Amino acid sequence: MKPRAVLIYAPSWIGDGVMSLAAVRAVRESFPDARLAVLTRPWVEAVYQAVDAIDEIVRYDPRQDDRGWSGFWRTARRVREGKFDLCVLLPNAFRAAALIKASGVKERWGFATEGRGFFLTRQVPQPPRPFGRHQAYFYLDLVAGLGLDVPDGAPDTHLDVASEVADGARRVLEQAGWTGGALVGVHPGATNSRAKIWSASRYAEVATRMAAERDAQVAVFGGPKEAELAAEVLAALSGPAKETAIALQGKTSLSELMGALKFLTVFLTNDSGPMHLAAALGVSTVAVFGPTDARETGPLGPKTTVVREPVDCSPCLYRDCPIDHRCMERVSVERVLGEANALVPTVL
Ligand code: SF4
Incomplete structure (x- = not known):
């Protein structure tokens, strides 16, 4: 045909x-x-x-x-x-x-x-x-x-952003306070699932420490429904990371989000749509997984790492944890920081 x-x-x-x-x-x-x-x-x-x-x-x-x-x-x-x-x-x-x-x-x-x-x-x-x-x-x-050809090898899910999209995102970032240097991005939300969310205060601690080691700013992302979580991260930052933080929750269109992700040094995220975008855009991405199976919905990209703690009840795919949320509670700041630093060393 x-x-x-x-x-x-x-x-x-x-x-x-x-x-x-x-x-x-x-x-x-x-x-x-x-x-x-x-x-x-x-x-x-x-x-x-x-x-x-x-x-x-x-x-x-x-x-x-x-x-x-x-x-x-x-x-x-x-x-x-x-x-x-x-x-x-x-x-x-x-x-x-x-x-x-x-x-x-x-x-x-x-x-x-x-x-x-x-x-x-x-x-x-x-x-x-x-x-x-x-x-x-x-x-x-x-x-x-369906009888169509499928190429061998890993699925090609890469994404590129056009230069005008990147320019638009740069403007959004600059208007929000970006000075053009290194950026640690945090996306603390997850659509329709509380169980997939790692603690906002732990994200803030990892981001604060990574930013300090890289003289970076922290950019916090999220949709309009994630404003509260993003505000929690922003409030829990400390030192220069807090003073220079960039609040982007609810302020980007999808194309602006994609453009902004491209400027990140590293992206810290739950299992979420932005996680998939960042991975596909080739951004260094650290994804914290709990109730979902990273083998099935993990980030596909050249610079990604998944952090999870093995617990017997995972994957459960629940939206709300019926027990003590151990899959996320057991993921420590040190663990995420270690994985992120291994993915994005400070001295290249
Ligand atoms: S049941 Fe287990 S895997 Fe599912 S959300 Fe709770 S702690 Fe996590």
């Missing part, structure tokens, strides 16, 4: 978006002459905009488009206008397949899940998901199952 226009229905979250990039690149390689578009949510859009393999973004905003049938048909019309011959559906949802069928896309390929086989023209049984297999392979398994 030689489609002229291919649409990839993207996952809904930043981390999943990053982990899907190897599959997106494999689709591109299989159809080098086609126009390649991605149907994506606005809050993930910048991830795909940073990928050369993609020609076009089709926006799907559930805050408007999920409101009943009129929204459904509005999105279907938007997809129809793109005149796509083929859609590869990365998410498993029934509604995704129904939407693409309603859009009139002739070829609709995806996993045969949620009883949606009726909407698909090529379906792949979802393979078993063995413990410890990275989520990036979930998407690659789909592409391979």
